[in-house]
Amino acid sequence: MAVIPRDRDHHLNEANYDEMIQFWQHGVAQPSSMALMDPNNTKPGFELPPNRLLGEAPSPNDRRISMFSANFRNNVLAPIADPLSLLPTPDPLPVPARTFTRSNVAGGGVLPVPYATKGGRLSMEVWGFNETGNTNVPWFPGTTIRVREGELVHSHLGPRFGSHTIHHHGIEPTPMNDGVGHATFLVGGGGYTYQWIAPPAGTYFYHCHKNTVLHFEMGMYGLLISDPDVPGAPFLDGRSGMVYRQDSLRNYDKEVLWVIDDMDSRWHEDVIAMGHSAGIGRVGNEFITSADNTDVNLHRFDPDFFLVSGVFASPVEQNVITHPAVSPTVTRGETILFRVLNAAYTVVTVRFPSPLNPEVIAMDGRTLGRTPFVQYANPFGLSSLGGEMRLSTAQRWDLLLNTSVPAGTYSVTIEYRHWVTQALLRTVTVPVVITS
Ligand SMILES: [Cu+2]
Incomplete structure (x- = not known):
């Protein structure tokens, strides 16, 4: 694993090409991971890496390349006229057993709060996920993704604003479908379909993994529940169902979902005023006004x-x-x-x-x-x-x-x-x- 200089507490050096590449994150405008294969920087819809022109070969450090095996990478690094005719398909997107759509709720997600925030308001902006991205249906915490153990699942992320990801926490998808923005890619306006196998029955959750510490705090998460592969599953939130106890199945009469959270209203007011990327420096074409993020203070979390x-x-x-x-x-x-x-x-x-x-x-x-x-x-x-x-x-x-x-x-x-x-x-x- 490469040592990333910024992890040693220095600011991102935009003059250092390799350093920029390590932090570069790609918006994806196409609906499948096939679209990630762009070895010659020719596809429209991607943000070009810095210092690279349209049609120019990417750096070997480019994440669109480094996600793949060395053998694959070696092939890709030579200019290829028609990459899709030559390259393997890591993610063929076959017909799934179950599909979900989750869209991020754009800036209008405002919740009333029972007492004044640090900014003196009686409401607070909270982001989140639901099917439509609209706030006229529940969105916080995000609508549960509920599956049956072992089935093939597609979850389509269709963002309405900015770029985000879905990380399905605790399951084991391929790296491309893991939704960790800084390790793979961010999903832009066109959306992306994550493909994964429903994990062993149990309680998981999903969350956005862009500028994670902020987007998670802002409410971009929901439960992901895998139910046993039995008739009637997946079950309904809060109702009766079946669960494993060791290797046996047990009936329960009522399910109680406790998602425990805290909020620092400073983050929901001052921090987000500095943008979706506040605290991680420059990402794509998003800049924050604070030159080196010293005003953001994401290491200070004092929930109220x-x-x-x-x-x-x-x-x-x-x-x-x-x-x-x-x-x-x-x-x-x-x-x-x-x-x-x-x-x-x-x-x-x-x-x-x-x-x-x-x-x-x-x-x-x-x-x-x-x-x-x-x-x-x-x-x-x-x-x-x-x-x-x-x-x-x-x-x-x-x-x-x-x-x-x-x-x-x-x-x-x-x-x-x-x-x-x-x-x-x-x-x-x-x-x-x-x-x-
Ligand atoms: Cu996000």
């Missing part, structure tokens, strides 16, 4: 808003979230499946009160004790950890709760602790209501 699944906690309501999408009500004896994602930059501790003792059955999209990894892990009761689970950014735990306990209201608490100082910033309570 705290959410679960898009619902803001408010001190006026004692930070108790009773919204039915977050706070479940079940009949005693029913089984709840909790899927918990930490989409915050704070470290969160989720605490279940005694006598609730949910069983942890999966972590980060992998069922504990499922073949072929049965010898490495087993499900365990959360009470063995004092009823607490501590998640850092992007971690997911799945828990099964048997509610055969006395009827009543049980308060689950979520503590948000600063990512550097560990200071407790907020404690949010979510009631779990069990009726007789």
